[in-house]
Amino acid sequence: xxxxxxxxxxxxxxxxxxxxxxxxxxxxxxxxxxxxxxxxxxxxxxxxxxxxxxxxxxxxxxxxxxxxxxxxxxxxxxxxxxxxxxxxxxxxxxxxxxxxxxxxxxxxxxxxxxxxxxxxxxxxxxxxxxxxxxxxxxxxxxxxxxxxxxxxxxxxxxxxxxxxxxxxxxxxxxxx
Amino acid sequence: xxxxxxxxxxxxxxxxxxxxxxxxxxxxxxxxxxxxxxxxxxxxxxxxxxxxxxxxxxxxxxxxxxxxxxxxxxxxxxxxxxxxxxxxxxxxxxxxxxxxxxxxxxxxxxxxxxxxxxxxxxxxxxxxxxxxxxxxxxxxxxxxxxxxxxxxxxxxxxxxxxxxxxxxxxxxxxxxxxxxxxxxxxxxxxxxxxxxxxxxxxxxxxxxxxxxxxxxxxxxxxxxxxxxxx
Numbered sequence: 001x002x003x004x005x006x007x008x009x010x011x012x013x014x015x016x017x018x019x020x021x022x023x024x025x026x027x028x029x030x031x032x033x034x035x036x037x038x039x040x041x042x043x044x045x046x047x048x049x050x051x052x053x054x055x056x057x058x059x060x061x062x063x064x065x066x067x068x069x070x071x072x073x074x075x076x077x078x079x080x081x082x083x084x085x086x087x088x089x090x091x092x093x094x095x096x097x098x099x100x101x102x103x104x105x106x107x108x109x110x111x112x113x114x115x116x117x118x119x120x121x122x123x124x125x126x127x128x129x130x131x132x133x134x135x136x137x138x139x140x141x142x143x144x145x146x147x148x149x150x151x152x153x154x155x156x157x158x159x160x161x162x163x164x165x166x167x168x169x170x171x172x173x174x175x176x
Numbered sequence: 177x178x179x180x181x182x183x184x185x186x187x188x189x190x191x192x193x194x195x196x197x198x199x200x201x202x203x204x205x206x207x208x209x210x211x212x213x214x215x216x217x218x219x220x221x222x223x224x225x226x227x228x229x230x231x232x233x234x235x236x237x238x239x240x241x242x243x244x245x246x247x248x249x250x251x252x253x254x255x256x257x258x259x260x261x262x263x264x265x266x267x268x269x270x271x272x273x274x275x276x277x278x279x280x281x282x283x284x285x286x287x288x289x290x291x292x293x294x295x296x297x298x299x300x301x302x303x304x305x306x307x308x309x310x311x312x313x314x315x316x317x318x319x320x321x322x323x324x325x326x327x328x329x330x331x332x333x334x335x336x337x338x339x340x341x342x343x344x345x346x347x348x349x350x351x352x353x354x355x356x357x358x359x360x361x362x363x364x365x366x367x368x369x370x371x372x373x374x375x376x377x378x379x380x381x382x383x384x385x386x387x388x389x390x391x392x393x394x395x396x397x398x399x400x401x402x403x404x405x406x
Contacts, residue, residue, distance in 0.1 A: 129334060130298045131398030137333045145331040151395060152337040155325050 002077075005045060012037055026080040031066070034083050035095050038068060042098060046072040047079055050098075053105040055113045059140035062087050064115060068095070085115070094120040112138040212399035221402035228382040229312060237373065244287065244313065245367040251286035252279040253306055256293030257353065258320045264356045277363060283309040288366070291345075293353070294322035296334045300342060301396050307343045308405040312378035315370065317362055319349040327352055341391045344377035 002025055004017050014037075015028030029037055041047040047070035056065040068081045085092055094117040096103040106117040111127040114136040126132065135142050168176060208223045254262070265272040266279070280286045283306045295303060307316070318339050321327030326337035339345060346369060349362035369375050381388060385404075393399055 126398075128298070130301065131396065133397050134333075142333070144333040147333045148326075148331045148335075148337070151333075152326070152335075153341050153391075154330075154337045158325055 007044070008037065008040065011040075023076055024078045024080070026067075026082055028082050031083040031085050031092060034066075034068070034081065035093055035098065037081060038070070038095055038098055041070055041079065041081070046074050049073060050102060051078065053095075053102060053109070055109050055115060055138075057087070057113065057138065057140045058084075059087075064090055064113060066092060066109075066115075090115040092117055094118065094123075096120050112136055114139060208403040210402050212401060212403070222404055222406045223402075224404070224406075226308075226378075226382040226385055226404060226406070228379045230379050231373065231376045233373070238371075241370050241373055245370040246276045248275070248277045248288045248315070248363065248366070249280045249286045250277060250288045250290055251283050251306060251310065252281055253283075253289070253302075254292050255295055255299050255303055256291070256320070256322065258293030258322075259290070260292075261319070261353055261356055261359055262290065262292065265359060270356045270360060272360065272363070275360075275363060275367070283307075284311060286310055287314055289314065289316045289343075291316065291318040291323050291339055293320040294327065294329050294332075294335050295339060297336065297395050298334075300336055300392070301401070304342060304392055304396075305401060305405045307381075313375065314378050315347075315366060315375050316343060316345045316377055317347045317349065317366060318345045319351070319354050319359060319362065321350060321352045324348055324350060336395060342388060342395075344380045344388075346375045346377055 002017060002019065004014060004027070008014060012033045013030055018026045018028075020026060049071040051069040051071050053066065053068045056067065058065060063084045064087055066083050066085065069078060070081065071078045090113070092115055094102075094106060096106065096117075096119075103121045103123065106120045107123050107125065107127050109115045110117060110120075110123050111129060111132070117123050129137070134147065137144065137147075206225050208225065210218050210221060210223055213221065250262070254260075262279075264270050265277075272278070277288075283289075287310070289303075289307055289310060291303065307314070318324070322329055322335065323339040323345075326332070326335065329335035330337060336342065347362050347366045349358050351358055354362070366375070389403065
């Protein structure tokens with residue numbers, strides 16, 4: 001059973017260590033403590049490998065959850081550091097000085113979620129989308145179907161049947 | 177060599193690098209604006225409209241069409257997941273070389289463009305550029321449901337739904353994914369259409385150039401290439 005190391009528990013206000021699997025745990029932390037905590041985990045606790053960094057849009061609660069997934073090769077254990085930031089004008093401190101590859105994830109989050117990372121290299125350049133002019137497409141208020149119907153013309157003369165109604169019409173016409 | 181061409185074009189913007197364009201209403205050739213290019217690069221690129229050449233008829237053209245149908249050179253540009261189906265075609269099991277089909281590395285040498293499945297907006301930009309750089313007569317084979325009506329990406333924010341709005345298509349091959357046998361059947365159908373003289377995509381593109389260009393510019397928002405990439 002893993003526990004939070006004492007030096008981390010006394011320095012930061014961290015939530016409980018949630019064990020997802022034998023080799024995977026997550027830890028909730030305040031967003032302002034993230035760079036310092038990541039540096040300490042990397043330098044003193046063996047979590048030297050950054051697997052990925054990503055965001056989750058909790059639209060109902062008005063927050064983004066940022067997850068930094070670290071890996072400890074000696075103990076073969078992954079640790080996800082999670083923090084919450086507000087959805088309006090979402091800004092997070094950049095961690096590209098800890099891991100060089102972090103700027104790629106931050107650039108991706110800037111483009112797909114609209115989370116800004118001031119000072120991160122090339123964060124304002126387009127990543128996978130070129131010339132995107134709408135709101136960032138991974139935000140939950142973005143309606144991808146409506147956007148597709150508005151932007152990309154389709155072939156006329158095609159129609160789709162609702163499978164449930166179609167089978168009812170076919171099998172039990174008297175029930176309708 | 178290319179540097180020399182550039183310097184000559186820079187020194188004299190009206191240099192004869194540019195082909196004669198389509199005549200406008202007053203007899204003067206229509207000129208493309210090339211608004212997406214920086215001012216200093218405008219002289220490097222073509223600003224003439226494509227001109228329709230053909231369709232031609234007659235015995236000689238029938239012979240040429242027969243020859244074209246026996247020598248289909250594919251542009252080696254895998255635009256989507258469907259490009260994976262082209263690899264087995266090259267191997268001994270399916271062996272597309274027996275039909276005279278082979279891949280080429282550059283659009284200037286190719287006559288067939290295979291749209292391999294879904295086309296995102298970012299890829300569409302490269303598709304348009306490569307298609308326009310190909311020599312006529314040129315043929316387009318669109319494979320997979322995605323090119324026909326969007327397929328499984330029909331509601332995606334970044335994938336176009338019907339490729340024929342952006343470039344003319346000669347043969348569609350349905351399926352997700354179509355098997356290599358289906359591709360071979362599609363290529364045979366393309367050969368039959370070429371021999372019948374029905375594959376005039378380049379002519380169609382030149383005649384409806386404004387319509388295609390408006391459709392392309394409607395989805396490609398950062399247009400930073402020439403309006404016609406010949």
